[in-house]
Amino acid sequence: MNPPRAQARKPETRIQKRNHEAILEAALDVFSARGFRGATVDQIAQAAGLSKPNLLYYFPTKEAMHSALLTGLLDTWLAPLRKLDAKGEPITEILDYVRRKLEMSRQMPRESRLFANEILQGGPRLDGVLEQELKPLVDEKTKVIRDWVDAGRIAQVHPYHLIFSIWSLTQHYADFDVQVRTLLPKGETDPFPEAERYLVTLFTRMLTPTEA
Amino acid sequence: MNPPRAQARKPETRIQKRNHEAILEAALDVFSARGFRGATVDQIAQAAGLSKPNLLYYFPTKEAMHSALLTGLLDTWLAPLRKLDAKGEPITEILDYVRRKLEMSRQMPRESRLFANEILQGGPRLDGVLEQELKPLVDEKTKVIRDWVDAGRIAQVHPYHLIFSIWSLTQHYADFDVQVRTLLPKGETDPFPEAERYLVTLFTRMLTPTEA
DNA sequence: AATATGTTTGACCAAATGGTCAGGATCACG
């Protein structure tokens, strides 16, 4: 009778699971393409193949869909950084991180745009997430990088800006996809192989310690 | 009697000029912060200190304000790239371009976000601009870079991806400002000085030809 | 089969929003 809320943790029925997923999938499509305010519940409903009231049976509000997406995807989104291993070989670790992040831009451009849309507008619906989820992780990993620098295993770099640069360069290929594809010469239909080569070169040159 | 359209090119009165400017200024504020769909004419009116009908006296539609902004700002936005001089010293030229672009992110974050918002959503309101304005300029400048590479004056790099990387890295500090400021340690209130140092290092290492 | 529980929807509502309009206020200028 009552909409299935996330509190009582009743075992989900098959229908619930199916529709829940269909809605989030559709919502990701629409939100990432038009932003929160630009998306309408009707559009999401149509994309999900359900009626509008039916969506609001599963999610109390449009906000709830958006927020379910954001929090649900955050872990996936941060997984590559989590894998950065203090015990690994520094340059390999960082290059692997770059590759994984670029791969995410290729495979999950909608997720990238969802976050981009949100942060662009000051992250009103992200609020605590940055402080509470992202910052601790970044603080931890910048420390790892700082140690590598101090040990002379990679060149002198500002750890935070290194991470920003990895994010910016990799996500660019998802977020600004239209622009990239418009500007690239006709022949190159898929920007990613070349992008990977470029970024690997860039970070190799940036991080390899100079003789002296 | 009739709203001042951009056709007859009548000499603008003082009032027209003042209000036109106030509206565009307000519109930039609101559009850049909330996106096209997220902005309301009322918000812009309030920000401009004018009444809603009065805005629509100067601009026929909300779209018209947005499009006036986009086309009006495009030249400013591309100016730094235009200045890239084929006759200059390659690395200096490129580093100067990076600095100018970063400076624009610092001084004109709203403009950066306006374009970002637009391109993120596939640039529905940008349409021909990318093809007709941006592409020719980029094609021209990538040619310059390619010549530098061929002459061995800078290291081997993919010219288009070099430009993408400059855009992405510099605009990141405007577009993702909230994130950058949230993550940076408390002490560093202004990310830009450190960002400049980081980017200059990065592109120096990236572009300096290797001995051999 | 009866009943309870879960799912779906057409019809509807209130608020927000882009835009209009008739008329009033103000300004430029002869």
Add this chain to the structure above:
DNA sequence: CGTGATCCTGACCATTTGGTCAAACATATT
């Protein structure tokens, strides 16, 4: 100072949109 052009606004309108609800429909359980 009078008159036509420009500028401005309150009131209004049509549409869109997030959300509600009662009732119908489906499914599981006994």
